[in-house]
Amino acid sequence: MVSREPSPRVRELIREAARIxxxxxxxxxxxxxxxxxxxxxxxxERAELAKVISRANRANLHHFALSHLRNPGEPVAPNLGIQPLRMARELMRLGLERLTIDIYRIGQNVAWQRWTEIAFSLTTDPDELHGLLDVPFRSVSTFIDATLAGITAQMELEHDELTRNIAAERRQIADLILDRAPLDREHAQARLDYPLDRSHVAAILWSDQHDADHRYLDDAAAAFGHALGCPRPLTVIAGVDTRWVWVNDAAALDSDQIHEALADTPHVRVAIGAPAPGIEGFRRSHLDAHATRQMLIRLRSPHRVASFPDVEMVALLTENFDGANDFIKNTLGDFEAASPELHLAMRTFIKRNCNVSRAAHQLHMHRNSLVHRLETAQRLLPRSLDDNALEVAVALNALQWRGASNNDPPPPFAE
Structure with missing residues (x-):
């Protein structure tokens, strides 16, 4: 059904209704x-919020009625004035922004009841009543929808701007701490919303995926914090695809638990620093995480999670990429290409002070089976294990973290 333009009489009635x-x-x-x-x-804060909501609703009433007084029957522009925007900001600040729609719809229903009463007080003619009710009804629905859409868009812009400002300030303060620049610790703690006088575990989370949106990294940072018993970790946006994270008073690192926490973000990788106290620990643990990340990238490691205490020796050894490859090849010889099962058997045997029984117990295998694997490994090694156990252990540890592709030079590292 095609809507008709209101007649001059209906326009006059709308103007009178608006005046009332x-x-x-x-x-x-x-x-x-x-x-x-x-x-x-x-x-x-209900008393203050009530005033804000009341002013916003009354402003909408005035805006709608005034528009029809000036241009009866015409569409009403959205009200994006001071009061509606202030209400939206207050509700957002309190985490109640979802109530905006309810408040507007309830206000619309109550105001429409009043308009209906006014309409019946002005005329009893069916055609006039139809126009006096139909035109403003369609107008008010469009007005509310447009106002809500405009406010939502404005809040999203303000939220994005606030988020960017907070992110930039956090990065700036973190850089000052990492550079050992002079700063007021109390002010830094307040702005970061993170205590600096406790023990810290730092981590660097990043993604190798070239996605346009890396917001899932923020979810991964929060999940990492929860895995270490910290519901509010400090997260700093270091780049589009990188997050720096600090956790206070972390629980003991559990690689399996961290892997489980990151199960929903399979493209995220994590390099973790060693725990350290105070502002210097904030810095030290981050540098450990940085060195760990460099090692993973340098070695093209397939591992998603690595902590500095587990890889410190390998990180130092592999700073010279070509030298590390030569060391592995010269130390292991043909054993470098052996199966992962043989590598694990040898690593465990050396870790257990070359005690076959202890190593077999840890591997949950028969002693004779382990002896057979060790004999196979010994035949592949270029030198006797008796004279070379430490070097073999170091080479196997480095090999464990290195990726399969190791002939080409490592990719350039970028923070």
């Missing part, structure tokens, strides 16, 4: 406020 609506009684305004406030739950 602009002068509501005190009792009706109280009723209006109570109805809209019923959408908000009890909160400590």
């Amino acid at each position: 609506a602009l002068e509501p009684s005190h009792e009706w305004l109280e009723e209006y406020d109570q109805a809209t406030l019923a959408a908000t739950p009890p909160i400590p």
Whole structure:
């Protein structure tokens, strides 16, 4: 059904209804406020929030009625004035932004009841009543939808800007700490919302995926914090695909638990520093995580999670990439290409002070089976294990972290 333009008579009636609506009684305004406030739950700041909501709703009433007084029957522009935006900001600050739609819809229903009463007080003619009700009804629905859309867009812009400002400030303060620049510790703690006088575990999370949106890294950072018993880790955006994270008073590192926490973000990799106390520990643990990440990238390691205490020796050894490859090849010889099972058997045997029984127990295998594997390994080694156990252990540890592709030079490292 095609809507018709309102007649001059209907326009005049709309203008008169708008004039009356602009002068509501005190009792009706109280009723209006109570109805809209019923959408908000009890909160400590309710009294102040009630004033903000009341002013916003009354501003919408005035905006809508004034528009029809000036241009009866015409579409009403969205109200993106001071009061509606302030209400949206307050609700967002309190985590109640979802209530905006409820408040607007309840306000719309109550105001429409008032408009209907005014309409029936102005005319009893069916055609005039139809126009007086139909045109503003369609107008108010469009007005509310447009106002909500405009406010939502504005809040998203403000939220993005605030997030960028906070992220930039956090990065700046973190850089000052890492550079040992002079700074006020109390001010830094307040701005970071993170205590600096405790023990810290730092981590670097990054993704090798060339995605346009890396916000899942923030989810991974939060999951990493929870895995270490810290529900509010400090997260710093170091780049589009990189996050620096610090955790206070972390629980003992459990690689399996961290892998489980990151199960929903399979493209994220984590390099973890050693625990260290105070501001210097904040810095030291981050540098450990940095060295760990460099090692993983340098070696093209397939591992997703690595901690500095586990890889410190390998990280130092492999700073010279070509030299590390030569060391592995010269120390292991043909054993470099042996199966992972043989490598594991040899690593465990050396770690258990070359005690076959202890190593077999840890590997959950028969002693004779382990002896057979060790004899096979010995035949592949270029020198006797008796004279070379330490070097073999170091070479196997480095080999464990190195990726399969190791002939080409390592990729350039970027933070």
